Amino acid sequence: MERPLSVHGGSLVRPPPRGTPLKPESVIGSLVPPSRHEEVRSKMSTLMTRSHAGRQTA
Incomplete structure (x- = not known):
């Protein structure tokens, strides 16, 4: 339990800009081609x- 961030893949997922809600859609948008x-x-x-x-989760 030394590095709880590793659970979320801390180094793989960049945190969104401040004020941006973290939603699956935003992760998809940044990591996956639109098609x-x-x-x-x-x-x-x-x-x-x-x-x-x-x-x-709608």
Whole structure:
């Protein structure tokens, strides 16, 4: 538990500018080509639904 940031992939994901809410969409926008946004978004929403036991993230 020395480096809790590693859980979030601290070095892989750059923090957004101040005032920007951290949403899956913003991560997708910065890491994924536009042509694959829909594919990745559907995968992420599936993962979110599984890991959060029915908690919906629009």
